Amino acid sequence: MDSSTLCPCCKRILKKAPQKKTKCPHCGDSLYIKYRPGEDASKKRLVGSKEAAEIEQDWHRMSEIDQQIRLERQLKDAVESRHPRMIALAKVAIARHFKSDQVTELEREHSRLSIEEYSDTSFVAYLEVNAKEPRCCAMCKALVGRRFNVETALNECVFPLEGCLSDRCFAWVSPVFQHEI
Numbered sequence: 001m002d003s004s005t006l007c008p009c010c011k012r013i014l015k016k017a018p019q020k021k022t023k024c025p026h027c028g029d030s031l032y033i034k035y036r037p038g039e040d041a042s043k044k045r046l047v048g049s050k051e052a053a054e055i056e057q058d059w060h061r062m063s064e065i066d067q068q069i070r071l072e073r074q075l076k077d078a079v080e081s082r083h084p085r086m087i088a089l090a091k092v093a094i095a096r097h098f099k100s101d102q103v104t105e106l107e108r109e110h111s112r113l114s115i116e117e118y119s120d121t122s123f124v125a126y127l128e129v130n131a132k133e134p135r136c137c138a139m140c141k142a143l144v145g146r147r148f149n150v151e152t153a154l155n156e157c158v159f160p161l162e163g164c165l166s167d168r169c170f171a172w173v174s175p176v177f178q179h180e181i
Contacts, residue, residue, distance in 0.1 A: 005017040005018070005046060007024040007026060007027060007029070007031065007046075007048075008031070008046055008047055008048045008051065009024060009027050009029040009031075009048040009049075009050075010024060010026050010027035010029070012024075012026040012027070017046070018031055018033065018046060019033065020033065021033075029048050029049055030048070030049040030052070031046055031047070031048060031049075032046070032047050032048075032049070032052040033045070033046060033047075034047050034051075034052055034055045035055075036055050036058050036059075037058050037059055037062040067097060068097075071090070071093055071094050071097055074089075074090045074093060075087075075090040075091075075094065077090075078090040084113050085110060085113040085114055085117060088106065088109045088110035088113050089110050091106045091109075091110075092106045092107050092110050104160055104164075107159070107160055108158050108159070108160065111157075111158045111159045111160075111172070111173075112154065112158045114172075114173070115127065115150060115153050115154050115157065115158065115173060116150075116154065118150050118175050119150045119151075119154075122178075123177050123178050123179070124150070124175045124176070124177060124178070125176050125177060125178045125180070125181050126147040126148060126149055126175075126176050127147065127148050127149070127150060127153045127157065127173040127174065127175055127176070128145065128146070128147050128148075128173065128174055128175075128176050129143040129144050129145065129146050129147075129148070129157055129171060129172075129173055130144060130171065130172055130173070130174055131143075131144045131169075131170060131171040131172075132170040132171075135166070135168060135169065135170035136166070136169055136170055136171050137164055137165035137166040137169050138165060139161060139163065139164060139165055140159065140160070140161055140164060140166075140169050140171040141171075143156075143157065143171070144171070147176065148173070153173055157173050159171045159172055159173075
């Protein structure tokens with residue numbers, strides 16, 4: 001951009017080439033410095049509010065495509081691993097992405113499969129409940145630090161719990177190994 005930059009909206013000459021968001025002194029439209037996905041970032045250009053909104057939509061679409069590619073790759077890797085817990089985790093990620101009403105059910109399935117993995121191991125002493133503040137409801141938080149054998153954990157600690165007070169509660173069980181006690 002040089003000193004004789006034109007407003008992209010009204011095509012009148014601006015006294016100074018804008019370096020950040022500003023308003024055109026002639027037409028009052030908002031002016032932005034932007035570039036589209038796939039364009040060289042060093043070649044940003046002056047655009048009006050309408051084109052800026054279109055560019056933001058392009059970036060949003062690009063982000064959605066990237067997310068879908070990551071989810072497809074995660075699901076493909078999970079299926080190739082033939083590991084039920086990995087497949088369940090991929091299903092949770094996909095359900096969250098598409099804001100499915102099955103997220104909670106899929107999260108419980110993943111939690112149940114994670115707990116079941118410890119049932120065949122003799123080196124796990126017990127499972128301990130953990131949670132991440134502040135993303136944990138009071139009901140799940142009440143279990144933090146409690147220890148359960150695998151069978152009891154399958155009945156009482158499949159997160160999110162039935163009746164959980166948060167739609168994205170973040171609690172889980174971790175193994176405590178025989179050699180750690």
